[in-house]
Amino acid sequence: MEKTENARWIWYPGDFEIRQGLLQNFSREERSYDWPAYWNMDDCHKNVKFKRYYTLEKATSFVVHAIGIGYVEVNGEKFPFGKKILCEPGKNKIRVFVGNTAGLPAAYIEGEIIKSDGGWSASNFVEELPAGSSTLYTDKEQDPNNIYFNTERVQAATVSSINGGVLIDYGRAVFGTLDIKKLALDKPITICYGESDAEALDIDMCYYKEENADANSTPRKRAFRYLFIPETTPEQVEIEAIHEFIPLKNQASFDSDNELMNRIWNISVETFTLCSGMFFLDGIKRDRWIWSGDAYQSYFINQYLFFDENINTRTMLALRGQNEIKQHMNTIVDYSILWVIAVENHYMMTGNKEFLKQIYSKMKSMMDYLLAQTNELGFIYGREKDWIFIDWSEMDKEGTLAAEQILLLKAYNAMIVCGSVVGEDTEKYSEKYEQLERNLMTYFWDEEKGAFIDSYESGKRHVTRHANIFAVLFDFVDKLKAEKILQNVLLNDKITQITTPYFKFFEQDALCKLGQTDRVFNIICDYWGGMVQQDAVTFWEEYIPDEKGNAVYEMYGDPFGKSLCHAWGASPIYLLGRYFAGIRPTSPGYQTFSVEPKLECFSAIDCTFPIKGGSIRIKKEANTLVVCSTKEGGTMSLNGTDVVLKANMEYAFDLPKELVGNSY
């Protein structure tokens, strides 16, 4: 990197994300107690050193600011932090030692020539690597142990008297704090929060409650749309909400003749924006934990909305933790595997080799950890305390599971792709891949059923959707088998339906991939449209059409256990971008990419999606489709014809009748 870059805070690579991830996973609050995540969590290193050599043509000075204690060493001589240090011409070895028992040790080096831009190494006294940094921390007055949120004041949309108190509706989901502007009472108040009015009004069972609040109270950050203040009147109390966020640029737009779909798009954007901050969260109200499975889906949504590379890498580094692996990610074996697969997807999305170089050794150690629990057939099995999750669904879990093997197969593939890029020997993974692929087809593919069975050891030959969906998504079946899976499993009502929105994501993905966009269009209109009809301002963790009244808020045995703003609820963004607009990279970082719209469900549409270093706009009106990419490398496929797209040229296509639009 260039010396002309600006200085920024530097740290041992990965440590910022691990430390902030720890803080994030400790931020869950439920009713009157805190609920730190229930797994083993790494913390950042507490003792690090930074190093850089400078060959100076003239004398120069610099000052080191640090979060922590320590000293600066110039050619062996020690100096304190915060004081100007003069460096003579010639070769200079500069080291900065920082220890911080309270959190992340970090340094900011300020000077004309000697400064903490790119080029510093960081060591934990065992391993020396390029120092880590973030574009969010470029100011010496900052402390990377804190998060500096942007804020937005939100006024009440409606204030009403009810149940002897005041109900405030902000008309939108807020993730933030409160400013009590007025309190004309001679006693403190209780503030009950709710994502729904029902939750806020339930003073016993609402998730969050601020008790003994007065005008000076600054409640902690919480997620809510409603507040209820018992035993007050609208004249006595005025509360502004302060929404907190890390700005992310929405790089996509969507407008169609289908008003419902437009609303679904907008609510998806609102939902995903709320759940995306320093990391991808599952949702804003409940866990606020970083789950690898949830994050996996968020990477895909991000690719078609923010195209923010940093939130991906922050989330992946936080999830992975330090080198030594003590437990599967979130305790779940499949979540560990999804993490490996996600790295390859990130590389395809961004083409970022530097990140691959940083993360590859942690991918390898993760694979070693996984390989240690494979049997002589190459099948991965669960050990005591391992959670073989896949999904909350009835599945024949005797012995090794098909779905888990298909994930592992894809992970080998990811290692081969990523390892080749960083110049590592991937022969081992190729061998493992071949063995596993062979045995997967031998033991788990049931030719008679035309589908993968859950388990071969039980002899039950039970079929669920999960393994079959993964096999389609990861291209492990040929056209013939894929068609069998579509008919025998995905479109077969006798096969237990997917009930969780988590796996619905994968199912829609697979259906689209198998050409079922029309069907998926209907599912989006029904399922997400159902939430829109229920006046949702964000998409929920789960929607069950039959549920009525306050029962819709119940989940996990808790009357308000359901999260009403959940990242995976935003999956229409991905489905619309990936399959309806039909945009996908065909080489890393969209050096080449494919645009293959399937817009028959829309009579008119005007949408833009980001790609690496550019964007693609697709416009359809009547029988004309116009496509424009700001970046070279695209190939447009329409109706069996391929057209190479030059940058910033509008290509107009006449649509044959069958593609003009169904006007759903």
Next chain:
Amino acid sequence: MEKTENARWIWYPGDFEIRQGLLQNFSREERSYDWPAYWNMDDCHKNVKFKRYYTLEKATSFVVHAIGIGYVEVNGEKFPFGKKILCEPGKNKIRVFVGNTAGLPAAYIEGEIIKSDGGWSASNFVEELPAGSSTLYTDKEQDPNNIYFNTERVQAATVSSINGGVLIDYGRAVFGTLDIKKLALDKPITICYGESDAEALDIDMCYYKEENADANSTPRKRAFRYLFIPETTPEQVEIEAIHEFIPLKNQASFDSDNELMNRIWNISVETFTLCSGMFFLDGIKRDRWIWSGDAYQSYFINQYLFFDENINTRTMLALRGQNEIKQHMNTIVDYSILWVIAVENHYMMTGNKEFLKQIYSKMKSMMDYLLAQTNELGFIYGREKDWIFIDWSEMDKEGTLAAEQILLLKAYNAMIVCGSVVGEDTEKYSEKYEQLERNLMTYFWDEEKGAFIDSYESGKRHVTRHANIFAVLFDFVDKLKAEKILQNVLLNDKITQITTPYFKFFEQDALCKLGQTDRVFNIICDYWGGMVQQDAVTFWEEYIPDEKGNAVYEMYGDPFGKSLCHAWGASPIYLLGRYFAGIRPTSPGYQTFSVEPKLECFSAIDCTFPIKGGSIRIKKEANTLVVCSTKEGGTMSLNGTDVVLKANMEYAFDLPKELVGNSY
């Protein structure tokens, strides 16, 4: 453990020591900067859970206090901390989840029946073990992240005007803070500290300085005997020193006809007491780091002074860190090995099987780490970045080193002893032991020289004292070879002398073991007596008789680099107890022990030394020696005769003329 025990703070075992060890190793201060230790350091877990089952006969209530955030779970139902929780009769599963991003997570459970006494398990979500605790933290108002020192106010012994300022001499070494009682000046003062007057008076080069101090200043904890306040007069300033310490009971006493030896004893006690707190420190002024080599010697001194088991285990747990080993202890290979050997010694001293059970898995992983760097002959070698220390001495370090192999051999022995006690299979270590012993004698024992050579690979056959000393200490040579080592090495002036007090400890130990107590008596009188003559109030890191004036304070190229209160300086305590009083355990925890006094150097002496669960008093007057042990199990050996000692019986022995006393 019994339910009737008192409650105490509990944590994940080892975490308290690891966390406090981190804080300790970050406490070094040098001139105007902090100097955290230069190695990879572990921190405690941040997320733990405690568990216990109670079968209650009647309802009972309890309250959980915690350092950190989290909740209490009773039979699956969650409760906040700090509130009374009622438990119904019958079987109850109680879990306490504590997360603390700022330090050690800990819990204190208060109740009649349900309380944090023994019997709780602690889990890091991977491994479940008996919870850790300390007798220092039994009060719910405490926080195990803090150390609660006892304090002692120290008045100036002399106050004098010098160099235009005031020099205060407290007449003793203080390790603590200051209370500025009077400051009749209209500007802030500078306070220069010194272990010596020369250091305090050197306002540029003194180690510690408090600048801009006023009457409200509370300087941080430092080690000093002198203060110098420039530009003041004795009328203008009055400062009390506040000495801080963790009380340790001196269980030994020593009084003889030799006044110098009495003073050496007393100064040794003062020195060792100052360097012993939460952990064994190398010294109080400079590093304040926990060094495994220094601690190793402190364990031996402790055995004959405080007999404090807890400071041993705290130091060993802090040194060892978490399960995963990333680096040798203090980066030094031999320090890792000494740690393993020390555990066996601690077991012989205390007979504490519980501690062995707790630590054994960490001994095993340490051995795995060491074994990974042995070659086909079983010899351990240094890897890149490993520090093969042994001593600051010229040594032929080509290839593998004899001294290192002898330490490793002793470590195998420790594993066999400790593994057998905890019921582990130690066959592997027996095999390794045999191979290494065989090859050690083949490759490193030089029959012609009658000594171990440093290195066989170089072909130089160079002999230094170190390997030979270790071989004697660990009983790896028969009488014949031991005698050869004595004559050819230890008493051979052509073999480079030991120059460091660190290795002098081992050398005196070996000399005594080979019957050279008379010689060692003289060495003590000369070397330690030399420091007494220089008005030492504590024993130094190093004493070089030829050095004069301020040159005595120089070390490591720093004019005041020498530590004047250094733990290993207290080694006369060990030598007097172990060899002159002749007390040592012959089975774990002094179930049996031997008393074999060698007191010919004293005409009269009255001394007491602790043993596990008792003490032994030895009195010599004229031609009578009286011995009394408060504990059964001792065997007195005198002049070739063994007498079994009954508890609390005085045994008087008439001394033959040659044992009456040399009156040195």
